Amino acid sequence: MAIDVAVLLSAGRHPVSGRGRRAPGDHRALEMALGLSLPRAIHAGDPSAPMLGDYLGMGLDGVTVLDVPSDADPVPAFISYLEAAPPDLLLAGCRAENGEDSAMVPYIIAEALGFAMVPAVAEIVSIDDGSARLLQALPRGQRRAITAPLPLVATVDRAAPPPRQSAFAKARRGRIDIIDAVAPTDIDRAAWQVRPARQRPRRLGTQVSRLSAAERLSALTDVPAGTGRQLVEPTPGEAAQAIYDYLIEQRILTPPAKAKTKDQSP
Amino acid sequence: MSPVRRDPRTERKRSRSWTAEPAAEAPLKTIDDPACLVFAVPDLTDDKLSSHDRDMLGAARLLADAQSGAVVVVAIAGEDDFAAAGADRLIEVGGDAFTGYCPEARATVVIAAMAQFSPRHVLFPDTPTEGGHVGRLVAARLGERAAGNVQHIDGTAIERRGAGGSLDYVMAAPRVLLVAPEAAAPVSSARFEARVIAETSAEGDHRLIDGGLQPIDPHAVPLAEADFIVAGGSVVSPWDACPGAAAAGGATEGASRVACDGGAMARDRQVGASGTLVDPRCYLAFGISGAAQHLQGIQRCQRVVAVNTDRHAAMVKRADLAVIADAQDVMAALADLMEDMRRGD
Ligand SMILES: Cc1cc2nc3c(=O)[nH]c(=O)nc-3n(C[C@H](O)[C@H](O)[C@H](O)COP(=O)(O)OP(=O)(O)OC[C@H]3O[C@@H](n4cnc5c(N)ncnc54)[C@H](O)[C@@H]3O)c2cc1C
Ligand SMILES: Nc1ncnc2c1ncn2[C@@H]1O[C@H](COP(=O)(O)O)[C@@H](O)[C@H]1O
Numbered sequence: 280m281a282i283d284v285a286v287l288l289s290a291g292r293h294p295v296s297g298r299g300r301r302a303p304g305d306h307r308a309l310e311m312a313l314g315l316s317l318p319r320a321i322h323a324g325d326p327s328a329p330m331l332g333d334y335l336g337m338g339l340d341g342v343t344v345l346d347v348p349s350d351a352d353p354v355p356a357f358i359s360y361l362e363a364a365p366p367d368l369l370l371a372g373c374r375a376e377n378g379e380d381s382a383m384v385p386y387i388i389a390e391a392l393g394f395a396m397v398p399a400v401a402e403i404v405s406i407d408d409g410s411a412r413l414l415q416a417l418p419r420g421q422r423r424a425i426t427a428p429l430p431l432v433a434t435v436d437r438a439a440p441p442p443r444q445s446a447f448a449k450a451r452r453g454r455i456d457i458i459d460a461v462a463p464t465d466i467d468r469a470a471w472q473v474r475p476a477r478q479r480p481r482r483l484g485t486q487v488s489r490l491s492a493a494e495r496l497s498a499l500t501d502v503p504a505g506t507g508r509q510l511v512e513p514t515p516g517e518a519a520q521a522i523y524d525y526l527i528e529q530r531i532l533t534p535p536a537k538a539k540t541k542d543q544s545p
Numbered sequence: 546m547s548p549v550r551r552d553p554r555t556e557r558k559r560s561r562s563w564t565a566e567p568a569a570e571a572p573l574k575t576i577d578d579p580a581c582l583v584f585a586v587p588d589l590t591d592d593k594l595s596s597h598d599r600d601m602l603g604a605a606r607l608l609a610d611a612q613s614g615a616v617v618v619v620a621i622a623g624e625d626d627f628a629a630a631g632a633d634r635l636i637e638v639g640g641d642a643f644t645g646y647c648p649e650a651r652a653t654v655v656i657a658a659m660a661q662f663s664p665r666h667v668l669f670p671d672t673p674t675e676g677g678h679v680g681r682l683v684a685a686r687l688g689e690r691a692a693g694n695v696q697h698i699d700g701t702a703i704e705r706r707g708a709g710g711s712l713d714y715v716m717a718a719p720r721v722l723l724v725a726p727e728a729a730a731p732v733s734s735a736r737f738e739a740r741v742i743a744e745t746s747a748e749g750d751h752r753l754i755d756g757g758l759q760p761i762d763p764h765a766v767p768l769a770e771a772d773f774i775v776a777g778g779s780v781v782s783p784w785d786a787c788p789g790a791a792a793a794g795g796a797t798e799g800a801s802r803v804a805c806d807g808g809a810m811a812r813d814r815q816v817g818a819s820g821t822l823v824d825p826r827c828y829l830a831f832g833i834s835g836a837a838q839h840l841q842g843i844q845r846c847q848r849v850v851a852v853n854t855d856r857h858a859a860m861v862k863r864a865d866l867a868v869i870a871d872a873q874d875v876m877a878a879l880a881d882l883m884e885d886m887r888r889g890d
Contacts, residue, residue, distance in 0.1 A: 294709055373673065374693075376709035381693040383681060390685035395752040399673045414759065415674055419825075420766035423646060423674070424756025436673070467690060472715040476706055511856065511869045518868045519878035522829070522850055523886070525866045529848055530591050531773050531827040532794055532883075
């Protein structure tokens with residue numbers, strides 16, 4: 280069964296030079312899509328943007344460009360285009376690199392089309408019988424297995440496999456299909472003040488600011504002290520038990536299955 | 546900043562006993578007639594407030610205080626000392642619908658509470674798969690334009706980062722806010738009422754089926770991402786018991802530089818200033834002295850357990866639990882114990 284995959288590709292922006300490029304999250308989404316089928320690639324913005332070639336060069340036949348001004352809200356254009364031909368699976372990046380990048384675009388589309396939505400996908404394990412088995416990326420290298428019904432919107436995490444190189448020859452062969460679209464100007468945005476991102480000082484330890492000012496100072500100038508429970512010269516067995524109990528108490532280890540129910544703590 | 550200089554050593558001792566009896570002494574603040582409500586929806590991963598949750602509650606506190614409002618914590622499947630974390634009111638949500646991964650059910654219950662209490666703002670920690678996801682589902686369903694990646698709050702204005710991290714947008718706080726870590730300091734100076742105003746155990750709607758966390762190979766996890774690290778120092782030899790203890794606990798292995806120099810461990814396992822800076826939830830150190838360069842590497846660790854024969858070792862001072870004993874023996878006993886517990890003896 281061939282599944283109809285569409286992928287949303289936004290324009291990236293190099294953080295230092297400011298040059299246009301493929302967006303680092305979205306090209307992972309495209310890589311994932313190419314692993315499933317030959318996807319429909321969709322961009323809303325300027326059809327003459329050179330960075331479209333970077334996406335085409337990854338092995339697409341063409342890109343569909345919804346021709347909207349780059350400062351307009353692309354979402355209504357996406358919705359009317361996708362409502363006319365809804366895919367089984369819509370992949371997007373976790374957040375864009377240009378403009379507001381609120382990561383809301385896939386959510387608003389999922390809501391409008393009535394699709395389920397899974398964020399931060401690292402891998403698509405399989406697709407069959409109208410559902411997809413996915414692995415979601417969690418902090419610290421963890422993965423959660425999720426089964427979700429199609430049709431589905433999924434955003435692709437940076438933990439997903441890196442994209443292939445873009446080949447110049449393929450980029451030149453690729454088509455750009457332009458669709459005229461209406462896009463409302465973004466009125467809210469006029470009320471925002473914009474300034475270069477300011478790096479705020481980061482806090483030291485996680486607990487630090489829950490402490491007194493004096494303790495905060497000593498945390499900055501000194502080696503932070505632990506909360507200091509001590510066990511002096513226990514037998515190896517006692518020591519092991521104390522460490523084990525601490526790890527359970529702090530939820531670093533999960534207790535063995537029989538004690539696993541949630542409501543047992545007093 | 547206070548200009549008064551004090552001896553940090555006496556200070557530390559004093560404040561340590563202060564933390565031993567926490568906010569019980571902090572003054573109680575009550576808000577009886579709030580001008581508006583500010584919802585705070587913590588992730589409560591592992592049923593407890595995370596530090597990101599506490600930062601988000603600090604942000605909720607700022608927005609409420611700027612508008613003579615009250616903070617309402619919507620506590621979905623979890624309990625903690627919400628009074629100390631800044632909650633004036635509490636909506637308790639429980640029930641079977643909320644075990645496991647259930648973002649859609651969470652969004653539904655938050656929307657229901659919003660319909661009932663009409664909060665001016667609703668805050669979530671901007672975590673990709675939890676609060677940040679639920680908050681965006683809520684915003685999409687209600688047609689609200691959420692502010693994500695909120696970095697700072699000043700009165701009722703917020704600053705959020707966009708354009709690939711290159712620009713900050715300053716705007717009036719919208720209804721739905723997704724708050725970055727450290728956007729505000731957690732509440733520490735007072736206790737609040739945390740008075741329960743509603744209890745629900747809603748039916749959840751689920752389209753996603755949670756298949757649970759996948760077993761991962763701890764060795765495949767880069768040290769910087771590891772959740773639990775078991776590390777050994779120069780004196781640990783033979784090394785067999787360390788991987789044993791690590792494997793039984795699902796931990797990632799780390800080492801001091803001396804241990805790596807000796808070839809007992811690969812260089813990519815070195816923790817410290819010239820190795821990897823780590824921030825696991827727990828760092829278990831066997832026979833590591835705690836040289837300054839090593840401690841720099843574990844500065845952000847939440848919990849440290851040290852096993853060392855020298856009770857004056859710096860690592861012992863840094864530890865939350867210190868065991869003064871032979872590392873080799875304890876390591877072997879711990880590996881055995883964890884293996885037994887896992888087999889269910
Ligand atoms: C520029 C520079 C950069 C450096 N960067 C790093 C770095 O990134 N990471 C790093 O780790 N180091 C680094 N170092 C080295 C650092 O200064 C220390 O030398 C090193 O961390 C010490 O390793 P250790 O604790 O394993 O060994 P030692 O200092 O030899 O300490 C051994 C510890 O084990 C205890 N012990 C002894 N026998 C037992 C036993 N039977 N049971 C239990 N405990 C026992 C001792 O009491 C002692 O505390 C750096 C040094 C320099 C100069
Ligand atoms: N103009 C656009 N064209 C194509 N895809 C877009 C566009 N804007 C957003 N997207 C997609 O939606 C994701 C999230 O974007 P955002 O909500 O703007 O942060 C991006 O990673 C893209 O996959």
